[in-house]
Amino acid sequence: MLNTMLLRRISNPEKIIRCDPITANTIYRTNTTTTLIQIINSSDSDITIALSIWCISRICRSSEVAAGLIKQDLPTTLIRKGLTGGFKSSCLSSWCLGILALTDQLAEILAARGVVNASVDHLRRITVSDVFGTEDKCAALYVIARIARSIALAKSLVKAGCVPLIVHHLSTSEEPQILHWGARAIGCLMRPNASDIAKILLNAGSAKALARIPRILPVQEVDPMVSFAFTIQRFSVAEWGAGTRKTLVDDGVVDSLLSVLRASVDVPDPRLQIELALAVSFLCDVGGLSIRKEIVRAGGIEILQRVSAAGTPEVARPCNLAVTSITGNLWTRNAGM
Amino acid sequence: MMPQREVESICHLLLQVSLGSVVMVRGLTQSVVAASFSSTYSSTSPRMSSIHESVSDAQHTISGIQQDPSTTTGMMVSLVSLRRLIVANVSLILLFSSVKSNPILLVGALHAEVTEGRKNDVIDDYLHRAQLLCSQSDKEAQRLVTAGIVPTVILLLRARALDASGLETALITLGMLAYA
Numbered sequence: 001m002l003n004t005m006l007l008r009r010i011s012n013p014e015k016i017i018r019c020d021p022i023t024a025n026t027i028y029r030t031n032t033t034t035t036l037i038q039i040i041n042s043s044d045s046d047i048t049i050a051l052s053i054w055c056i057s058r059i060c061r062s063s064e065v066a067a068g069l070i071k072q073d074l075p076t077t078l079i080r081k082g083l084t085g086g087f088k089s090s091c092l093s094s095w096c097l098g099i100l101a102l103t104d105q106l107a108e109i110l111a112a113r114g115v116v117n118a119s120v121d122h123l124r125r126i127t128v129s130d131v132f133g134t135e136d137k138c139a140a141l142y143v144i145a146r147i148a149r150s151i152a153l154a155k156s157l158v159k160a161g162c163v164p165l166i167v168h169h170l171s172t173s174e175e176p177q178i179l180h181w182g183a184r185a186i187g188c189l190m191r192p193n194a195s196d197i198a199k200i201l202l203n204a205g206s207a208k209a210l211a212r213i214p215r216i217l218p219v220q221e222v223d224p225m226v227s228f229a230f231t232i233q234r235f236s237v238a239e240w241g242a243g244t245r246k247t248l249v250d251d252g253v254v255d256s257l258l259s260v261l262r263a264s265v266d267v268p269d270p271r272l273q274i275e276l277a278l279a280v281s282f283l284c285d286v287g288g289l290s291i292r293k294e295i296v297r298a299g300g301i302e303i304l305q306r307v308s309a310a311g312t313p314e315v316a317r318p319c320n321l322a323v324t325s326i327t328g329n330l331w332t333r334n335a336g337m
Numbered sequence: 338m339m340p341q342r343e344v345e346s347i348c349h350l351l352l353q354v355s356l357g358s359v360v361m362v363r364g365l366t367q368s369v370v371a372a373s374f375s376s377t378y379s380s381t382s383p384r385m386s387s388i389h390e391s392v393s394d395a396q397h398t399i400s401g402i403q404q405d406p407s408t409t410t411g412m413m414v415s416l417v418s419l420r421r422l423i424v425a426n427v428s429l430i431l432l433f434s435s436v437k438s439n440p441i442l443l444v445g446a447l448h449a450e451v452t453e454g455r456k457n458d459v460i461d462d463y464l465h466r467a468q469l470l471c472s473q474s475d476k477e478a479q480r481l482v483t484a485g486i487v488p489t490v491i492l493l494l495r496a497r498a499l500d501a502s503g504l505e506t507a508l509i510t511l512g513m514l515a516y517a
Contacts (some may be wrong), residue, residue, distance in 0.1 A: 023482045023517045032491050032511070039498050051508035058515040063459070 018218050021061040021146040028065050040077055053082060053092040064223060070082045070100060075113040083122050087136065094122060094139035111156065115223030119143045120160040127165050134175045141166065141181035145188040154189045154197055161190075163204045171209035175328035179213050180224040180332075186210070187231035195239035202244065207235075207251035216255040219263040222272050227276035232257060238283035245283060245291045254294055255282070262303045265310050273307050277318035280304065284325040301326060363380060440477060444484040451493050457503055460493065464510045471513040478517035487514060 027033075036052045043049050056074065060066050075097065082093025097115055100109040123140040126132045144162055148154040162185075170182035184204050190198055199205075213228045232253060235244055248254060261276045280300060284292045295301075301323055308319035351383060447463040455468060471478040494507045 026487055027515055030491055035495055035498055043501060048504050051505055055508055055512040055515060058512050153433045
C-alpha cells in the first residue's frame with residue numbers, strides 16, 4: 001500500500017520543479033544513479049525496477065542531471081527493459097522518459113535514441129489492450145506531450161502515428177487525468193506556423209474530442225479544463241488564417257469554452273480563468289473575424305466582464321485583454337497585448 | 338520505532354497492571370497509540386504482527402477500564418512492585434520517543450547499524466522511522482539530510498544491490514529523501 005501511495009505521487013510532475021533540488025543533486029553527484037541503473041538492468045522484480053526508476057525520476061530535476069543520465073544510457077535501459085517490463089515499471093519508465101526531456105536540446109537527443117518510436121509504440125500497446133489502467137494511459141500520453149518540443153519532433157511523432165491514438169483516448173475516456181494529459185499532448189504537438197499539424201489534428205477529430213471535455217466533466221476539475229484552454233490557445237497560434245478557427249466553431253469548441261468560462265466564476269483557482277480568458281483572446285486575434293462575431297453573439301463579452309469583476313487583478317487583466325481582442329480594431333488589439 | 342521486546346513487555350505489563358492503576362494507564366495510553374501507529378506503519382513485516390496484537394489488546398483493556406472505573410478498587414496494594422516496573426518502562430518509552438523525534442540520533446544509529454551491526458531488521462526499523470519523519474514534513478526530511486543520512490542510505494543501497502534483498506525499503510527512503 002505504501003508503494004502505491006509513493007508511486008502515485010509521481011503523477012504530479014510539477015512538484016519536481018517546485019522542490020529544492022539540493023539533496024537530489026547530492027545524490028546524483030555521488031554517482032548513485034549508476035547503481036540505480038545497474039539495479040534496473042540486473043533485477044527481475046517489477047517493484048524493484050519501478051522503485052529504482054522512481055528514485056531516478058525524483059533525482060532528475062535539472063537539465064545537467066538529465067544530460068548526465070542520458071549519457072549513462074538511461075533512455076536505452078528504459079526503452080528496452082522498463083517499457084516492456086511489468087505494469088509498474090512500464091508506467092514509471094514512461095513518466096521518467098518524459099521527465100528527462102527538460103530542454104529542447106535534450107528532447108532532440110532523446111529522439112535520436114529512439115524515444116519517439118518507442119513512446120508511440122508504447123501508447124499503441126496501452127490503447128489496444130484492456131489491462132492497462134488510468135495511470136498507464138496518463139504516463140504514455142505525458143511522454144508524448146513532453147517530447148514534442150519542436151515542430152520537427154512533433155512531425156516525427158505525428159509520422160509515427162500518435163494522433164489517432166491520442167484522439168481515441170480524448171474522445172472515449174471519462175477519466176479527468178486522461179483527458180488532462182490527452183488535451184496537453186494535442187496542444188504540445190502544435191507551435192506557431194504548424195498549420196499542417198493543426199490540419200492533421202483537426203482531420204482526426206481532435207476538435208470534437210476537445211469540445212467534449214467540458215460537457216462530461218464538472219468545472220471543478222481544474223487540470224483538464226486548463227489543458228483544454230491551453231490546447232485552444234495552441235490551435236489559435238498554429239495558423240494565422242481562418243481555416244482552423246472555423247473548424248473549431250463548427251465542432252462546438254467555442255460554445256464549450258464560453259460555457260466553462262461562465263461556470264468558472266465560482267472556482268477559486270485563478271489559473272482556470274486566466275487560461276480560459278487567454279484562449280478567448282488568442283482565438284479572436286488576427287484571423288478571427290468570424291469567431292469574434294460568434295463570441296459576441298453567444299454573449300462572450302458579458303461573461304468576460306462578469307469574470308473580470310469577480311476575480312483578482314491577475315484574472316481581470318487577461319479578461320480585459322480578451323474583450324479588447326473581440327471589440328477592438330487591428331491597432332487596439334495589438335496595443336492590448 | 339522501539340525494539341519488539343520492549344513494546345511487547347510494556348504491553349504485557351499494561352495488561353496486568355491496568356486493572357490496578359487507572360491514572361498510570363491513562364498516562365500511558367498515548368505511548369501505546371504511538372507504538373500502535375508505528376507497528377501499523379510497518380505492518381508489512383511479519384515480525385511486527387505480534388506487537389500489533391499486544392498493542393490492540395492493551396488498548397482494548399484500557400478503553401474498558403476508562404469506561405468502568407469501579408473494577409479497579411481493591412487491587413492497588415498487590416501491584417505496587419509492578420507499578421515501579423511501569424515507571425521504569427515509562428522512562429524507557431520517553432527515551433525511545435526522543436530517539437524517534439531526533440533526526441541526528443536516528444542518522445547516527447542508522448550509520449552505526451549499517452557499518453557495524455549489519456542487522457537487517459534493525460536497519461529496516463530505522464529506515465521506516467526515517468520515512469515516517471520524511472512523510473511528516475519537508476523540514477524533518479531536510480534535518481535528516483543535514484544530519485548526513487544520504488551517504489549512509491547510498492552505502493546501504495550499494496550493499497543491498499549485491500544480493501537484492503531488502504532493496505525496496507532502501508529505495509523508498511532514498512526517493513523520499515530526494516524531494517527534501
